[in-house]
Amino acid sequence: MVKERARILVVGGGYVGMYTALRLQQRMKQELRRGEAEITVVTPDPYMTYQPFLPEAAAGAISPRHVVVPLRRVLDQCRIVVGEVQSIDHAHRTATLTTLATEERGGTEQLTYDELVLAPGSVSRTLPIPGLVDYGIGFKTVEEAIGLRNHVIEQMDIASSTRDPAVRDAALTFVFVGGGYAGVEALGELEDMARYAARYYHNVKPEDMKWILVEASDRILPEVGEEMGRYTVTQLRRRNIQVLLGTRLESCADRVAVLSDGQRFPTRTVVWTAGVKPHPLLAATGLPLDARGRLKCTPQLTVDGVEHAWAAGDAAAVPDVTAAEPGTDTAPNAQHAVRQAKLLGDNIAHSLRGEPLQTYAHKYVGSVASLGLHKGVAQVYGRKLRGYPAWFMHRAYHLSRVPTVNRKARVLAEWTLAGLFKREIVSLGSLEHPRAEFELAAGGKHPLDPNINPKGSS
Template structure:
């Protein structure tokens, strides 16, 4: 039984935020019903994105709406606030939040709490590279994934409809920066999709397209081991994908990618997946941070030296008790989901005056998709390549995606995709839904002869 009424504030609706709130909701069902516990989740989006499925969503293998989990449905016993936490004063037990209702008025509101779970996640780590802010495309959200899919198909349309060789070559050159999971899987899935789509263009062949992966280190996919990383490089190069190791992007101004080895590629597509950094919110708190800006946490997932504050996931530096002293757990989804369960349990233990558990999880392995029926995996020391690895990738992530509803929908889409041809439609207008109405309202619609003056 909980000692006293407690207000729990969960900042972030990603892996840690959603799974922690879900764990609390299940463990404290009776207390929530009696009003002894109140759980509030502050999140910029009303859904959790299952990021490992973003490459497949970009390739059209999964519908975008099935990559996300609606928080209000899953966390039906919690109060979900769609907004952005901009500061935390833990000494005063308050968080400053900008909601949809207050943003337009330039106002904020304070949310009080008794227990804080700080899990805002991470944001893309960018560098001051000329042209990156203007022309770069990220790959962390479902909106970016679908926007990139639309963009790639649009570039094929541009190349198909122009006689200008310079425009055509730039449209068919795709540069991806970053050789981790996001970069490799996004490139491999989109190249696979574009190669398939090329059969429907009378003047664009798969051989006309140029796909380039730029990685600053001397290897890609370090999570699957050096041997699997080398195998992946070999497989990508066999598909005529240029893999440039030990190379950096130095500029993409004026739609020209300039690399550190002197190569220059006129391109209309630069996808930036070169790492992440802790969410800026952490710097606006009075909680202890590491030199790299992550929350200092204990192996029990409490914030070091701070009562009533908890952290996990990308935003937290959590000791890895299975490794050498001083080692930290990797900021990946595998740890985040498991840490969330321990965090939720420990928060309940604290409320009930019980001893805390220690987070201890040995790394199980990694799987990566390289396009339809292609992949690499290293699971419990075993290495898999090609179709078996791709199948393992799908089985693993299907088992991990939240809710039975999403599992069933994703599985149904995979079955249908195996029976029918790929969809290669670009719905770029979804990104600017009012564009046509605005033109009509101004009397400048291109299809209206009266409005062309």
């Protein structure tokens, strides 16, 4: 049993943060009830986002509120602090953070802990490309996914209402940069949605739209294997999607995407999904990092050479004990993150009770990817699937992995209803600027004033 009060600080509320806290909550239920242990989760958002469902949320197949899991409901025995950790002094077991309350005062507060779990995840890896900061759209959060859906439909509205061919062409050109899961699935789902929506526009046809995927390497979806990657390229091109391999985005300034092969595309949509990098917080911890900026970890998920510090997921370089080549780390994906988190929770409980730690050993079983409604690719246990079977496996796998029975039931219900009724093609971009209409009225300006844009359209 835990002899002294154990204060466990979990930094991050994503896959690793939520599942680690959940596992600890299950393993240490008696200690938590008696006040012998305290689990604090510091997270920028009060929910965990199930990122594999972001493309379907963007396409309107799943409601955005069902893509997220409320942490306060799932982690009812934990203390949830909505804020961000700015730095960590592990020698003194303190973390400096900002919360919603301290931001208003312009200050910070400190938390002390006994055990530290670092799971801040990753952030988008951007490059100093002209115009990217001004015009690029990310695809890592539920807000970005829904914002992108609204943006795409809004561009179709612009194209339908303008008489300027240049404006129309730019509005109907969609450039996605990055051929990994996020880029390919987002492109596949949104193109599918836009093609369906075009039937309700009297002057916009699917062939009027340009969908372009830009990838710097010579292949896409490396996780599903080279053969299935080539199949994906073929399928996308059959849908009149331009797949440009070995090509980089050089600039998107002035709403013109300039590529390394010399092509130029006037566009109002540049979606950046070209990889991620470790969270900047890791550099402010003083803990050992590898060459890629991730925490050096042991197979038991402790930070290498540091006591009372743990990590997993995107933030951690965890040795892959099942790999044929020594020195290989586990891939930074959701499959490993969820499994590592459960073991991490077990090992912290073992450590507090003086029990031996377990080693993380999980062989990667394969990958699944959706390319739009009833279209997909998969490679599972060496078996290759494509088309409808792969798409069905993609949905079945992720339905089994999304947390809580509540979310599983809601997602399944939405999929069932989507099969019975037509897609929703409404843009609710004004939700991103909820006070715009009131500000206009309070300012004495008429909503039809041509010098203003009450809906916040781009």
